[in-house]
Amino acid sequence: MSALAPGILVVDDEPAIRRLLRTSLSSQSFRVLEVADGRAALAEIRQSRPDLVILDLGLPDISGLDLIRTVRADGNAVPILVLSSRADEKGKVEALDLGADDYVTKPFGTAELFARIRAALRHRLQQQGEQPAFRSGDLHVDLVRRIVKVRDEEVKLTPKEYDILHMLIAHAGKVLTHRMMMSEVWGGETDVQYLRIYIRQLRQKIESDPERPHHILTETGIGYRLMME
Numbered sequence: 001m002s003a004l005a006p007g008i009l010v011v012d013d014e015p016a017i018r019r020l021l022r023t024s025l026s027s028q029s030f031r032v033l034e035v036a037d038g039r040a041a042l043a044e045i046r047q048s049r050p051d052l053v054i055l056d057l058g059l060p061d062i063s064g065l066d067l068i069r070t071v072r073a074d075g076n077a078v079p080i081l082v083l084s085s086r087a088d089e090k091g092k093v094e095a096l097d098l099g100a101d102d103y104v105t106k107p108f109g110t111a112e113l114f115a116r117i118r119a120a121l122r123h124r125l126q127q128q129g130e131q132p133a134f135r136s137g138d139l140h141v142d143l144v145r146r147i148v149k150v151r152d153e154e155v156k157l158t159p160k161e162y163d164i165l166h167m168l169i170a171h172a173g174k175v176l177t178h179r180m181m182m183s184e185v186w187g188g189e190t191d192v193q194y195l196r197i198y199i200r201q202l203r204q205k206i207e208s209d210p211e212r213p214h215h216i217l218t219e220t221g222i223g224y225r226l227m228m229e
Helices: 015-027 038-048 064-073 089-098 110-129 159-170 178-186 192-206
Strands: 007-011 031-035 052-055 080-084 102-105 133-136 139-142 147-150 153-155 216-219 223-226
Touching: 007 015, 007 038, 015 031, 015 110, 031 038, 038 052, 038 064, 052 064, 052 110, 064 080, 064 089, 080 089, 080 110, 089 102, 089 178, 102 110, 139 159, 147 192, 159 178, 159 192, 159 223, 178 192, 178 223, 192 216
Parallel strands: 007 031, 007 052, 052 080, 080 102
Antiparallel strands: 133 139, 139 147, 147 153, 216 223
């Protein structure tokens, strides 16, 4: 889809959920398509090219996880926001590792859902624009010269700290699992404690209050997310 308003494909076999999402999203000027199973979703994604997909994992034909795997194998980078009643960390991590951009658990608040949608759409635009700089609140990063500033004061990062921040910026607004970050930054599996140490060091340098971080948020048991303003 393309045009004036972003198009969102809702994939859920519960009519009540589809109706709620259709009404809520339409009130925010999104264009809404809806399907009840995975095969119809794949056909719609390939044909209509929506700007974002809201996906339930418990579909009647193919699993939502298999659908994510297939979409990413097609080379399609459409943002996928999982909306599921599964609250276990294992299910969340698996969906995110397969390429989902975010995960919201049912029952959900529409305000939170809209915020997650906006973050995913901003991330998509940022990727397409390949911006040379990133700014969020008091944090500014020159991605060409590798200069990091907080409140207009330059902050010195170690190479590994910068690599972690750069990865978070490249996926700003998206949840990154521990496994994804360790694979990207260290080139494979390593002790997750190393990642936690570097995140703590990074927060000490870029957060006004490292104990109550504003930029780098922890998704408990899953990974981290860089907030966008």
